[in-house]
Amino acid sequence: MGKYFFLTLFAGMLLSCSDGDLQIETIDFDSVALQFCTAPQTTAKNIMFKINDDEALILELQSGVLNRGVVGETVTTESTVPGQSQVTYRIFSDGVTKNYFCDDIPLTEPTVVDEIEAQDGTVIIETVANEDNTEFVHTIRLSGISFVTDTDERITDLTISEFGEVTTDIPE
Template sequence: MRNFLLPALLIISFYSCSDGDLQIETIDFDSATIQNCTDPVAESSNVLFKISEDEALIMELQNGALNNGVVGETVTTESTVPSQTKLTYRIFSENVTSSYFCDDIPPVTPTVTDEIEAGDGMVIIETVADEENNNFVHTISLSGISFITESGERITNLSINEFGEVTTAIPN
């Protein structure tokens, strides 16, 4: 009986463990450069994105998230995900370029093979004036970001703590 029980338990434990449909182990965009189609504007919402071959991380900042700041001070703005800022991770059928996001009519290829929305986290924006006091430099960081797949699985093994820097003009 013992000779039968041990193999049976091993087989049952092997088949009972499932990783589900989750194929993404980590989301890493630290080495990718932040891009945008139009110059960011402090008074409106802004779409920023990072591309890494066939993957993209898209951030849609809420209206006014890139505030005007104060010359001589560091101003910190926080925006919650997903209620204020939308963060989307996409996997494409082949390498993607900025024209996919910036063209009036997006190209037919590549196609989106998977899209996952962030369901939790915080976007932190630190704003300071540059040395010449001509522009505000906004350093965008992510904290506690968690993506949720369609099956309800969470992806929290992220390497995207610093999203990047963008500049806006200091108003006269």
């Protein structure tokens, strides 16, 4: 009888194991449009975001990183995360809109359910002049972005390599 008790107990333990209650399995923002409240500037920090229903991916670019273009050349600039720039992933209690980030008076709903800041990675910005040489087109990519939750779980399925494109005027 003792053998059956331990066998049943062992089988029960195997069947009841959890994987740490991982809530976030995938972060996928590649097909979501890039948004911002104010037009990107070359001499200030820039905050840009992507919204996917009740999730948001927020990029805070370091000051001056968009001011690296040369007419007639393609210039690639890198910004480290979290040292120079920051990438933050948020989950909200309900769908969120641009107004959540851009209104003068912050909205109280939806509320932030979870917020995770990237622990590692690089923001890569490729800058070229447009055909008229009136604006720089900055293509922003994320590389090696690593999110670690409060319970030390690493989010490994990241589909966020293409962050988007922004333009800035070519200085005279």
